[in-house]
Amino acid sequence: MPVSKETLDEVALSEKEYQLIVEKLGREPSEVELGMFGSLWSEHCGYKHSKALLRQLPSKSKRVLVKPGEENAGAVDIGDGLVVVMKIESHNHPSAIEPYQGAATGVGGIVRDIFTMGARPIALMNSLRFGPLTDAHNRYLFGGVVGGIAGYGNCLGIPDVGGEIYFADCYAGNPLVNALCLGIARADKLVKARAYGEGNLLMLVGADTGRDGLHGASGLASRTFEEERELRSAVQVGNPFLEKLLIEACLELAETDWITGMQDLGAAGLTSSAVESASRGGGGIEIDILKVPRREKGMTPYEVMLSESQERMLVVVKKGYEGKVKALFDRWELRSDIIGHVTGDGLARIREGEKVVAEAPVNLLTSSPVYRKRVKKPEWLNKLQDFDVTSIPDLSRKNASSTLLRLLASPNITSKRWVYRQYDHQVGNNTVVLPGSDAAVLRIKETKKAISLTTDGNGRYCYVNPYLGGIVAVAEAARNLACSGAQPLAVTNCLNFGNPEKDDVYYQLKECIDGMARACRDLKIPVISGNVSLYNETKGEAMYPTPVVGMVGVIDDVAKHCTSGFKNEGDLVFLLGDSQTIDSSIGSSEYLELAHGIIKGNPYIDLEMEIRLQRCCLEAIRRGLIKSAHDCSDGGLGVALAESCLASGLGFSSYDLEAEGRLDATLFGEAQSRIIVSITPKSVWKLERLATRYNIAATKLGAVGGNRLILKGYIDLSLKQLGEAWWNGLEKLL
Amino acid sequence: MKFGIIIFPGTWSDRDCHYAINDILKQKAQYIWHKETDLSGYDCVILPGGFSYGDYLRSGAIARFSPVMSALEHFNSQGKLVIGICNGFQILCESGLLPGALLTNDHLQYRCQWTHLKTENTSTAFTSQCQHGQVLKIPIGHYEGRYYADDATLDELENDRRVIFRYSTPAGKITESANPNGSMNNIAGIINKKGNALGMMPHPERACEPLLGSSDGNIIWESIIASI
Numbered sequence: 001m002p003v004s005k006e007t008l009d010e011v012a013l014s015e016k017e018y019q020l021i022v023e024k025l026g027r028e029p030s031e032v033e034l035g036m037f038g039s040l041w042s043e044h045c046g047y048k049h050s051k052a053l054l055r056q057l058p059s060k061s062k063r064v065l066v067k068p069g070e071e072n073a074g075a076v077d078i079g080d081g082l083v084v085v086m087k088i089e090s091h092n093h094p095s096a097i098e099p100y101q102g103a104a105t106g107v108g109g110i111v112r113d114i115f116t117m118g119a120r121p122i123a124l125m126n127s128l129r130f131g132p133l134t135d136a137h138n139r140y141l142f143g144g145v146v147g148g149i150a151g152y153g154n155c156l157g158i159p160d161v162g163g164e165i166y167f168a169d170c171y172a173g174n175p176l177v178n179a180l181c182l183g184i185a186r187a188d189k190l191v192k193a194r195a196y197g198e199g200n201l202l203m204l205v206g207a208d209t210g211r212d213g214l215h216g217a218s219g220l221a222s223r224t225f226e227e228e229r230e231l232r233s234a235v236q237v238g239n240p241f242l243e244k245l246l247i248e249a250c251l252e253l254a255e256t257d258w259i260t261g262m263q264d265l266g267a268a269g270l271t272s273s274a275v276e277s278a279s280r281g282g283g284g285i286e287i288d289i290l291k292v293p294r295r296e297k298g299m300t301p302y303e304v305m306l307s308e309s310q311e312r313m314l315v316v317v318k319k320g321y322e323g324k325v326k327a328l329f330d331r332w333e334l335r336s337d338i339i340g341h342v343t344g345d346g347l348a349r350i351r352e353g354e355k356v357v358a359e360a361p362v363n364l365l366t367s368s369p370v371y372r373k374r375v376k377k378p379e380w381l382n383k384l385q386d387f388d389v390t391s392i393p394d395l396s397r398k399n400a401s402s403t404l405l406r407l408l409a410s411p412n413i414t415s416k417r418w419v420y421r422q423y424d425h426q427v428g429n430n431t432v433v434l435p436g437s438d439a440a441v442l443r444i445k446e447t448k449k450a451i452s453l454t455t456d457g458n459g460r461y462c463y464v465n466p467y468l469g470g471i472v473a474v475a476e477a478a479r480n481l482a483c484s485g486a487q488p489l490a491v492t493n494c495l496n497f498g499n500p501e502k503d504d505v506y507y508q509l510k511e512c513i514d515g516m517a518r519a520c521r522d523l524k525i526p527v528i529s530g531n532v533s534l535y536n537e538t539k540g541e542a543m544y545p546t547p548v549v550g551m552v553g554v555i556d557d558v559a560k561h562c563t564s565g566f567k568n569e570g571d572l573v574f575l576l577g578d579s580q581t582i583d584s585s586i587g588s589s590e591y592l593e594l595a596h597g598i599i600k601g602n603p604y605i606d607l608e609m610e611i612r613l614q615r616c617c618l619e620a621i622r623r624g625l626i627k628s629a630h631d632c633s634d635g636g637l638g639v640a641l642a643e644s645c646l647a648s649g650l651g652f653s654s655y656d657l658e659a660e661g662r663l664d665a666t667l668f669g670e671a672q673s674r675i676i677v678s679i680t681p682k683s684v685w686k687l688e689r690l691a692t693r694y695n696i697a698a699t700k701l702g703a704v705g706g707n708r709l710i711l712k713g714y715i716d717l718s719l720k721q722l723g724e725a726w727w728n729g730l731e732k733l734l
Numbered sequence: 735m736k737f738g739i740i741i742f743p744g745t746w747s748d749r750d751c752h753y754a755i756n757d758i759l760k761q762k763a764q765y766i767w768h769k770e771t772d773l774s775g776y777d778c779v780i781l782p783g784g785f786s787y788g789d790y791l792r793s794g795a796i797a798r799f800s801p802v803m804s805a806l807e808h809f810n811s812q813g814k815l816v817i818g819i820c821n822g823f824q825i826l827c828e829s830g831l832l833p834g835a836l837l838t839n840d841h842l843q844y845r846c847q848w849t850h851l852k853t854e855n856t857s858t859a860f861t862s863q864c865q866h867g868q869v870l871k872i873p874i875g876h877y878e879g880r881y882y883a884d885d886a887t888l889d890e891l892e893n894d895r896r897v898i899f900r901y902s903t904p905a906g907k908i909t910e911s912a913n914p915n916g917s918m919n920n921i922a923g924i925i926n927k928k929g930n931a932l933g934m935m936p937h938p939e940r941a942c943e944p945l946l947g948s949s950d951g952n953i954i955w956e957s958i959i960a961s962i
Contacts, residue, residue, distance in 0.1 A: 150844050154877070155785040157746025241744050241788025333743060424846045424875040426940050427783075429750045434947075443945065445753070558945065 002028055011038025017369060024364050032302050032350060032358040036365060039268035039306060040275060043534050046368030049500040050532045053510050056517040057527040063489060064526050071193055071280075072113040072264065074528025075185070076490040078554050080447045083187050085119035088127070088180040088455070088494040088550040090533035094235045095177040099144025103177050104152035104238040105310050110181040111156060112264035115247050116313070118191035118254030119183030122428055123442055124153050126163040126179050127455045127494070127548040131172025133411060133733040138167075141175050143734075148238075149179070150422040155240035156247065159431050160423035161440035163455050167411040170459075173538025178494040178531075180550040182453060184444065191254050193263035195274070195316045195342050196281030200260055202274065202340040203322065205329055206246050206312040210295030212236045213269070213308025242311040242334075249332040250313060256328075258321035265312040271305045273314045274340075275348050279366040281316075286349040287340035289357070301357040305350060316342065375511075378504045384464045387601030389583045395595070395664040400638075400714040403595060405725045407635045407668065408642055410594055414729025415646075433563055437647070438480040438631045443558045450558035452486030454551055458634075459544030461603040464588045466508045466545050468603050470515025472672055475610045476633055477551040478523050482614040483629040483675060485562040485621040486553030491520060493530040493549050498542025500534050508545035509534075516547060522607055523614075525551065562621045564630035565647030566678050571627055571704040573644075573652060574687065575637070577613040577674040578606070579697040581661035585669030590634050595664070605672040609696070613673050616694035625683045625690070632674035638667040638715065640676050641701075642722050645709050651719060653710040654702035667714065678704055735962050737763035738776035740806075740822075742797045744789070747782035747819060747939060754942040759955050768800040777962045778815040779806060781822025783875070783937060793836060793878045794824035803829055815859055815958060816931040820876055823923075823933035832926055832933045833891070834883030836876075840916025844877040848947065849914055849936055851922050852902035855895045858925055859961035860932045863953050869906045870899070870950040872936040874914055879935040881917040881924075891924055899923035899934055 008018055011034055021029055021037050059067045065083055066075035073087035091106025114121045126149055131138040153160045213236040263273040278285040289304045317325050329336040350358040407413055420435035433441035439454035456477040462469030478488045498505040536543050555561050586592050587601020620626045632640040645652050679687055691698035707719050737755050741748045755763040786797035810816045818826040826832040850871055853864040891897050899922040901913045913920045923934030938951030
């Protein structure tokens, strides 16, 4: 073999894959071609280990306009001639190496995916995972990531409306940084990332090309992590000001009919954007890399084609319109250069002046092998799932109050205000429900509608039971939307897993996707876009399998949105859904880990009941029966009630509680399918009748009022005590 | 009555201002590209928030050299109204139309939150529709909003009652904990000597509808409209 193992390692291709390329090309690939194959066949671009599994996810509904993989992001119809464009993407590995720039460029990349389609970005969210903040390096990563998201996102004028943050030991060497962006476009103005029409021109816009980010796709995103420090140069540096200019200029361009497509330069830079556009357009492309403006001297064709310099766009300009397009970019003080054209021969031809340095069929470059593996449940999983609740002592009455305070102050549950107040979440004049509730709500101007947006993904559940964890991730996201009064419309997901070449990890990946697929099918919510981040491990240890579900829903009348805080003294509080205490529901709970240091036991969900519950809640909100609705999740009933008090500044007093089962499970168990609602006393009968119709239990818990949280006989705390624990929990750890 | 909204490269409150004035207050507002030099025809010009030129050097330090700024100076010297919000306030200070400077927040973080502003002077073109001492609920969103001026300037501002808004508690008390960024004397907004240029860090255009949490920002626009 004429190519060394080191060279193949560098481009993350196996020897077998190399042989396949030689066979299909009928010759040895050139250096540039090898680099292009390596990137496009990487997990990041080619999804070779996950593609077969991802097909399980449902992606169709009447409203879906763009499905996963078709374009840079998925699109779903929200009526009134408008579409929502949405995607979530990871920037885990760059953030582990350089947290500020890694997170910043993660935001930049996902925003480009949205405006590339002609949609104005109107909301950002982030789903983050870190190691414990007791460790200085984790605090550095946490501060850097939050700073990077704030620094980049704030400069763009796109509100960052929420997300989630969890901490666990397993994320210490490998934080997760997932960024979601949502945009709005007019249905008739959606731009496709397609290069077609022989003779049409390829125009590169924005930043100059440098050596930054070489091997991002094949190296950082597709390899495990020992060699991370050497790869520091693989992290790019962001320029949010340039991105802001690109947003405005490209959205202006999207209004014209001067182009056939737009595509941002992300992972694998010019290689993937040009080749993938050509693949979608069904033609070929020819690029002269001498025409690519450079940031530094002496760059080789290989470096130019694989650079991941940020803030660059590839625009396919209809022949004859290049002057107009250039003038538009000139006005925004953006550099634009014609670097090539569309051909009809189905080849990706890269020239350096007259010399051809790469020439390969587009459909070969984009046809990475698809791997399937047999799955076998790992032995160790049985041990995690076999959890006998009676092996631990129950919570004593006298410790109930102090345990609630500890839970409220614990990193996973405590308020994330310290983070979100650093993000501009109001710019755009659309944010109706600010960060801190179950879901963010943004109104859509010029309509009565609003969209509701949330992210969810409990890594601990997925670690103990990937299938159930996958179901819960989807169910809980949908429940969050239901609590805001929104009908779920679509999912975007980011699958953060370890090395899929390992049997255990592949099992987790498959089971998790199966669980998500099941929940998406049953709840009738299609997946419209997503991203896979594999090889998340440090020193051979995989982190929790962590699927993150981003979900958008629509509220037909924004005036009828609902929030989690109690509203008025004297309102009655009901628990909708699972009313019996299930002792095993403390399995894998925050409480179990906090109080006993145990991470074991299956999460508990009844998907059938979940669906009925969400429908019931939605109808109750639409009919105006409910004044507040809050998802009962991490930390169980005790935490959910405390949060509804803290969000409003109103207290709560329970009726006599009959603790039928264990006290710990009653107060802090995490049985799914439960929503805490408050209503006026005169609506009781209507709510009960509605609940009966959906075959959902509606259990009266107590009444809103006073300035204490009282669960008779168990918990009695002032709002001041609760607030001290919850509002300041995170800051105290920093 | 016609408002002009200047767009510098990197401005992002332009659309929010446009929405508040056109859609909520049903007045006329038009965008002005920063390279334009003719401001005749406008009654009030807005410098909106954002990160002009990325604020890479110092907030507003580059934008002040935009062609529109000399036209703005002339416009203002003729007695026409100018309001700078957030980045716009920073640009007005950089250009010398307003005294003082806006430094990095004392906690060194960007801060987006609701604030309460006590109206300190209701006999200006920007506050005539406010009640005496009225507290307005208007949000902030900035990294460099800590108002600073030397002692002489500060004394002059205070003596001339040119401090228009101060960060306060919801009840109107001027306290340290109500100050979100460490501004001297809790200053949130000031006017120039002639009283026809206002700079303020909070975003009145964001507080334009009860649905968004407050419509108190409209009082400022209504005052401007009433004064023309």
